[in-house]
Ligand code: SRM
Ligand SMILES: Cc1cc2nc3c(=O)[nH]c(=O)nc-3n(C[C@H](O)[C@H](O)[C@H](O)COP(=O)(O)OP(=O)(O)OC[C@H]3O[C@@H](n4cnc5c(N)ncnc54)[C@H](O)[C@@H]3O)c2cc1C
């Protein structure tokens with residue numbers, strides 16, 4: 008389902024970029040209690056996706072191994088090895104499963120992640 | 129103009145019918161409306177019990193079940209049909225919608241049969257057919273300790289296992305004198321019963337429930353033998369009845385034993401109406417399995433497009449694993465063919481029962497029953513109705529004695545995959561047309577996508593067609609693990625990135641990264657979290673602890689040989705208490721502490737290391753434990769110091785990274801209390817020294833270790849184990865235990881003996897030097913973390929909120945200790 012209004016994004020400052028380990032993830036807590044997994048890959052790209060592994064419910068994706076499947080950058084869940092595309096959030100093994108992908112950027116050496124502004128839900 | 133097909137029921141068979149029709153209806157002759165009673169699209173009912181693994185209903189949904197990209201299929205959920213008007217060629221749904229049809233397919237399945245016992249409708253009584261049933265059972269199980277299943281058939285036993293998984297003590301009540309009366313014979317049933325009772329389940333055969341009454345907060349069941357059972361809940365699984373009420377009212381011919389009667393074209397008594405699946409009866413019989421339903425669906429789809437497919441008496445063979453016990457029956461399992469002979473192998477001690485039913489001249493296989501070890505099922509089932517390739521007794525002889533029945537023994541028209549009726553010829557054709565591996569074969573023939581039991585045979589077909597199975601580790605390296613080991617050893621490359629750049633492609637993955645990490649560790653490249661290596665480690669090696677289902681970790685300090693002082697036990701007890709860790713004695717003679725979060729791990733290990741403990745490598749593909757029996761010091765039979773040797777071995781090989789984990793044990797005499805022969809390395813004391821056994825393991829495919837040398841002294845023993853382990857570390861495949869590795873060596877054990885005892889390759893000196901280097905450079909990995917602030921910094925829960933508790937981790941108390949609250953659980957609907 009899609010809604011008519013485009014969601015408004017808020018950029019959250021997370022941590023200095025230097026705190027991220029190359030090719031390894033870190034978890035960050037969001038104000039609403041949600042969690043993101045942050046990754047800095049060898050090519051310098053920063054990715055932010057949901058930390059929750061949708062196949063097991065455990066908040067562990069930040070602890071997965073990074074790599075690629077036929078060139079698509081992926082993280083492999085440490086739990087049962089489900090593989091997720093870091094750019095689209097799609098589960099490579101099961102098209103019905105996906106994780107959220109958050110816009111991420113580095114501003115003055117600080118990692119920022121964009122979340123949708125809380126609506127009045 | 130296309131015609132309109134209405135399908136009643138979106139279960140497994142209804143869905144298959146629509147899929148089959150859509151796949152073949154190139155000219156769009158049909159427009160389809162599916163009217164479904166359930167609120168969700170078709171799901172894999174066969175796998176229903178696996179729903180309890182993760183309570184994720186989405187995972188069970190069948191491929192393409194929503195028809196989201198097919199405008200010619202209109203799937204209406206929650207729209208059960210309540211009336212069929214054959215004269216008007218229309219159906220009416222519960223909401224009053226009336227739809228006309230040109231053809232109608234009935235696929236309503238069946239409903240659980242609930243025996244007419246007084247009290248059967250009380251709260252706490254359930255059936256076992258839908259996802260909603262399981263949600264309800266789960267909700268009701270809370271706070272109870274006992275659950276009863278009425279019916280000891282296939283489904284009943286599955287349901288009992290589910291109750292067991294929900295923490296209930298299970299009872300099975302079966303009216304027949306044995307369990308699984310339909311599939312297995314008396315001997316098999318008796319064996320099944322013993323095995324199942326051995327798991328702590330109560331089995332009541334030959335009795336029925338006469339009354340259910342409320343009792344305290346649960347139910348009280350009165351049984352026909354005048355006993356009673358008090359239970360929290362009751363699940364009826366006493367058979368199924370085809371859902372044919374609508375069809376009777378509509379005047380269609382219904383079989384005496386239920387099910388709308390169909391002919392071999394799957395047409396009912398009305399030429400515009402077809403039926404498939406469990407609601408249909410063919411030659412007076414309805415089938416409670418999915419394979420005949422699929423065959424009917426294919427027949428109907430073909431006929432709707434003017435084809436001439438026919439349905440015939442299906443193969444009712446089944447193979448399943450119930451409560452961990454393999455059970456298979458095929459062909460004429462009960463020996464009802466006139467003159468049939470039975471050949472039985474019954475071994476109650478090892479829990480194996482096998483029976484073959486053969487023709488009166490013992491020349492043709494008619495059927496069989498296998499309990500406890502059904503490994504021969506894949507090769508025997510396709511032989512039903514054919515000449516036996518060997519004497520029947522030898523075919524069911526205990527493992528080792530049985531001739532390997534390969535795919536080559538099968539004629540081309542034999543069915544290799546019974547779930548999808550795929551013959552050996554069809555598979556060979558697919559291989560010829562370019563299918564080079566199992567996924568490709570699955571995609572193009574569907575073989576192997578049902579119960580999966582034919583996959584080993586599919587592999588054999590590939591091999592016999594000359595398709596070499598690739599040795600490539602993964603999509604990033606064309607080399608095998610042994611080849612990568614040699615490359616790293618000889619070239620001196622010590623980083624993954626350099627290896628990838630020179631010998632691989634892409635960025636790597638969860639297969640090649642940990643493999644290379646393990647090789648680098650075996651080659652002595654410092655701490656596993658040093659530099660780039662840290663990024664290669666699987667989560668267990670990265671946090672030096674074992675990941676648990678809720679995202680916490682477990683801690684296993686090394687307790688060499690299982691020997692521990694009371695003082696050290698106190699330290700473990702205090703640490704466990706202070707961090708509220710669930711504590712358990714492991715099968716490896718040590719203590720496991722569960723439920724630590726990432727940021728607690730260094731705090732816990734600080735205290736353990738200070739008290740003299742070190743990493744037990746329970747997380748690594750490395751040496752685990754060397755178990756021991758108490759041996760000569762105390763035992764009146766002991767002839768050598770088994771504890772002393774076990775500790776020496778454990779300290780010598782601790783920290784050794786390998787293709788898979790390595791376990792060892794030492795027994796003080798031939799009574800073998802340490803179970804050394806079930807280990808990769810087993811040492812058993814003799815009057816004159818030690819016997820060395822290699823290549824054993826427990827686990828998925830247990831295998832006893834083979835005797836390599838006997839009566840050797842300790843020095844020779846250590847030298848031989850050094851060589852054995854290093855040879856294994858260098859040449860085995862990824863995740864290959866020593867047992868499989870020894871078997872994979874050309875020449876097997878004899879070859880191994882030549883290489884490491886007689887030094888036929890002249891590499892023994894090199895292997896010993898490599899092991900000596902490992903022993904000298906050993907350092908405790910946890911101490912290494914605690915001493916290095918950079919490594920310690922990795923143990924942070926949240927980068928932006930260090931120390932903040934992870935809101936997804938919660939615990940409940942069971943038997944006085946904390947255990948995880950299950951995760952990812954959808955709300956139970958009430
Ligand atoms: C804790 C323990 C069970 C217990 O409570 O007793 C255990 C627990 C696990 N075993 Fe085990 N095994 C334990 C003894 C065994 C034994 C018995 C033994 O060692 O004497 C066996 C059969 C013997 C054998 O290995 O051949 C055993 C055969 C397995 C297997 C099957 C291996 C195989 O070759 O088929 C696995 C799966 C694997 O390693 O791939 C496994 C895997 C596991 C894992 C690591 C599964 C996982 O990845 O999470 C479990 C997690 C341990 C943890 O979190 O701490 N565990 N496991 C035992 C730890 C012993 C120890 O002190 O280190
Ligand atoms: C726990 C369990 C384990 C099983 N294990 C195995 C196994 O290992 N191997 C095996 O071969 N088989 C197994 N089976 C049996 C297998 O699931 C069935 O044979 C198969 O599902 C039959 O498919 P079907 O489409 O005929 O019926 P179903 O899958 O039951 O589908 C019928 C559908 O029709 C709907 N319906 C009924 N009446 C109406 C109506 N009036 N209007 C609209 N919709 C209606 C029902 O709600 C249902 O969704 C198992 C079954 C269960 C419950």
Ligand code: SF4
Pocket residue numbers: 757758759760763764765766767770795796797798799800801802
């Ligand atoms: S193996 Fe032998 S020495 Fe060891 S405890 Fe058993 S009987 Fe005693």
Ligand code: FES
Pocket residue numbers: 544545546547548575576577578579580581582583
């Ligand atoms: S026999 Fe079941 S999938 Fe092939």
